[in-house]
Amino acid sequence: MPFELHINGEARTVDVPPDMPLLWVLRDVLGLTGTKFGCGVALCGACTVHIDGKPVRSCLLPASAVGNRAVTTIEAIGATAIGAKVQKAWLDIEVIQCGYCQSGQIMSAAALLAATPNPDDSDIDAAMSGNICRCGTYVRIREAIKRAAKAPAGEHI
């Protein structure tokens, strides 16, 4: 039975099984493929989206459980000041290699900075350890988060 999701500022009506995780609704039903599938069991972070600004693994979150909370995905995170800062820092530091994990990395980093504007290493560990990067970009992710934290607000790409 159809229900509404609020994704990137738009109301989208979907008719999917209630236990269908948000990840597949985004990718396969709504065509928002920026959010990635990596493990399906909340162990890699590739599927991270924001629900009311908090980072959530969409691979296990039933779409029907989202209710009218706001979903933000990588496609729209650049529209937020913090998201834009993170994306810019990611490019300035040239963090990205294959890029497949980076949607999730950027979403986790943006949520971290929203909650903790000046994270230290242990904050970064706590917020980012759930995001696996097989290409091993960790050193630069750490650097880029610190760079974004220092960047003046509202700076855009």
Add this chain to the structure above:
Amino acid sequence: MSAVAELAPSRRALLASGLAGSFVFAFHVPVAGAAIVNGAVVNDIEGVLPEPGPFAPNAFIRIDTMGKTTLVMPQVEMGQGVYTSIPMILAEELDADWNSIALEHAPPNEKLYANPVLTVQATGNSNSVRAFWMPLRKAAAQSRALLVAAAAKQWNVDPDTCTTDSGKVIHNASNRVLTYGELASSANGTPPANPPLKQPKDFRLIGKPLKRLDTPTKTNGRTIYGIDVMLPGMKFATHAACPHFGGKVAHVDDSAAKKIPGVQQIVVLDDLVAVIGDHMWAAKSGLDALRIEWDPGPNGHVDSALIRADIMKASEQNGLVAKKIGNAHKALAQGDTFEAHYEMPFLAHATMEPMNCTVHLTKDSCEIWTGTQIVARVQTTAAATAGLPLEKVIVHNHIIGGGFGRRLEPDMVVKAVRVAKHVDGPVKIVWTREEDIQHDLYRPLYYDRLTATLKDGRIDGWHHRITGSSVVARWLPPAFKAFHGIDFDEIDSAVDMPYAIPNFIVEMVRREPPAVPTGFWRGVGPNNNVFAIESFIDELARKAGKDPVEFRRSMLTKTPRLLAALDLAAEKSGWGTPLPPRQGRGVSVQVSFASFIATVAHVEVDEGGDVKLHRLTTAVDTGIAVNPDTIVAQLQGGMIFGATAALHGEITIKQGRVEQSNFNDYRMLRIDEAPAIDVHLIKSGEAPGGIGETGATTAPPAIRNAIYAATGIPLRRMPVDREVLAGRKQP
């Protein structure tokens, strides 16, 4: 070198050998696949071919009348930055306008786009820049010469009085200028055979840390990977292949699966079952709801213990001699010999983008969307599987979410086409992570026996016998035959190890493990050989009562570039300065993929046997660094990749199947385990070496040796066994 020694093909030898001969230039090739325009990925999902510009002097360059310069990428982007470094090489000699270039994936075409070293259209072996360095510079210089000639003709001046700069031909004397776009239609002469190439001092792009062209769309989710392909009317599928290698489907009860909303179809083949649905969730839930009984087939009894016993046994026999210097057997017979054996486990690639392939099969055509390191081989295999002529198969390649050698195999395409035969309309098959880990082609398990004698504190005799699967024998049979059964990869970095040793012999025993399929894995042969050699060297140093760095220095007389790297790494890492208890530094050096690298690891081992990586310090001489920042990034990432293998990586077998399934039991290094990493580039005018795999090769032995220094425990098997370090288990 003796006659036998000629049998010892290092990759550099191979480059010079007959195998490297099949590189051909051609004209006016059709273009297909995705293009990166000003950094934005534009995927032509429908396979519409961008209009080839009027100026198309070879397989790599075309310029339209607006001056838009399109570069066709013979190597694929999988994170290594090749979609920036290869354009830099082309644009450098072409003097193109860096801001007006567009990139396209090369279409499948072995003749036009074969890697000069691998001789097939493949991206791997840290070979992209190394192999294409000269050919692309020459191709670009030829194109530039044609444009200059066309301008000179128009102005009717001597071409030598013209210069070029970012997309323009300039005649200073008369200060006239024509853009490449204006010349595109008229520059159609025959290119000079050997145009002059730029002197390194004149490089404008090469050597500068340029921004990558592929990364902007990777920050906003706009990059389309194979797994992101969306087609009108597309169905979604996932499958389970028999978990027992060589097994079959015995019985399937699909009653429950059929009831799952969104499940459209269940395809049962002899060795796999696929569920096709409205979306991945339907397919996945359908698969979970199936009750499948598997027939384990001939390998039901195979387990890790059996495989280990088998390879140990095989390693006792003499192997083929890959290289011989002096008289090793005589030297080893005198003086006291020291012997040690080293073991490497099977490893999965676990690329972040799980295996996937989208197929649209009709009775007379087959269209494929995937991200692959071997686009031409994908085309031929798909054609064979579909039973169609080659020209009926279109392959759209994509940006790759991690290759590491996994996508040098077409198995995901074969399975997808087999399933697609039973599905009408386009279908995207995405593997679950469990399937991805349990149906990989694994980094071979290796068993290395090393024996050496010391004479006045230096190594006098050396015997190294490598036993393991030969991937090359399966993947590139001509190369295997050409060297009479010696696998140039399996012995790489062993036959050409850097130390000056008077009496030296390297043997190779090919032993295919029962049941388990093997494939190339980031770092390939050197992964195993550098680990075994550098671990052994550390144990010999201790035996000789020498400092590990000093011991190595004394034997690096024949490799000054490596010696310089070692000295720099030692200096930058503070080698020799005191450390707290339970901490240690370990060093490792290598000449692999034509790069000279020394790494020092600083680790700490706690009572529980857990290893904390404090810092990795690396010095590298990789010749001319086309894009220095990419090289640093590749080493940083590669060392994390290697550290992951050293600390966590092991695939084990039980009942002929892989025991691991996802990141819970096949662990990846996480950011809170990642050490600080310092990479120091050594300036060099030599031709570029390979870099993509070197980090994966250099980190594990350095870490292992650091643990040795911290605990005195000489680990001989990877991964690190924390039970051993905790003293709860014998090494």
Add this chain to the structure above:
Amino acid sequence: MSFFRIVVAVLVVVIVAALGLFVWIISGPGPMDFAGGTRVALADYHGPDPTGVPASLAHADLVKRGEYLATVADCDICHTSKGGCQYAGGFAITIPFGTIYSSNITPDKDTGIGNYSDADFLNAVRRGIRRDGARLYPAMIYPTYSHMSDADALAIKAYLFSLAPVRATTRANTLVFPFNQRWALGLWSAFFNADTRFQPNTARSPAWNRGAYLSEALAHCGECHSPRTLAYSTDNRNKFAGAVAAGWKAYNITGDAGTGIGAWSDADLLAYLSQGHAMGHGTASGVMGEVVDVTFGHMAPEDIRAVMTYIRTVPAVTSTDLPATLAPPAPASPKQGVVANAFGKHIFEGACAACHGWTGQSPISAFATLTGARAVNDPSAINVAQIVITGTHRKTPAGVLSMPAFGTSFSDTDIAAVANYVTARFGAKGSELSVKDIADLRRQTEQP
């Protein structure tokens, strides 16, 4: 006094003490004695029949009725091995003295119970005597099943015999002497298996009697939730006060407000039993998770209510090893709340935090919420460690519920550290599991 007299005196004291203890144990109350009242034989009871199947199945055929009763009696869990055929046995029960393997109860003539007559079956199920006369270990809970009516036991037999025979030879137990001496079990049951049928209690309501029958004759709550005496009989003096069974902690389900379920609302209890989860009370995993999926999930609602009615009357016992008040949610920042045990935090932040959250309240699923769960408020941390080791995979009405198993890739050091961190951060009192504890826990749930 001569040395000899002293020795004799000491001996006498020891023997008397031992005898006393023994008498104390065998004179322990029966499972339903706490209820007082008068009990009458089933035949003489005038209330509605507490045995048999619920009204909805009253007219179902024998096999269907047997299936329901087998489900409530939970034969499946112990008689089906991981990945093996249902009821074909081979499930390993590891006790300190070795391993006992459950038997094949499919109707296969050679390896199962295909040759059992009704009398053979009743003998085995209620008296622990195999068809060949050998004594069964009380791992087969015949003291409980002995309360079952003939009709119900034979209905179960009819159901089992309706299944396809599976050829599966039961693995030999690996018990050490003297525990491998089956004859000794004769003595044991002489003392500890009353072998009497269920007797309704006239002083109690029909619902209570139905609940008592379901709980005591079939569902066997006490087998896990009651502690055991030195003689391995269930200790009904501390009925339902909690114990460790099959490597997992079965918690106090008496009416004690702090450490039992006294403070649970009926709605919570119903939700927990029927779905394996109740808001703020955590999620059933391990053995109880299976019990919910295999048994309660398929029971008639009125039967679950009857069980609740009965359990509610069991005298409250306070578990001194459990904190009486459960911890509230932890702070959102890992920097606040528990900060000790950096290594435990390191494991948690990589493998656990994404799903369980730093507060303990899962951003993904209420089933994954740790706050309020007894397991994280148990300083023994047994269930926390076990679920990390073995994971869980349950098909619940709310969809598949699963947690990956970390046992193979995480060392005992890792698991001890993360369990201690979790109980400290989300529970009322942190645990102090050692590496050796983890090794022991692994052994208890191992399925070789």
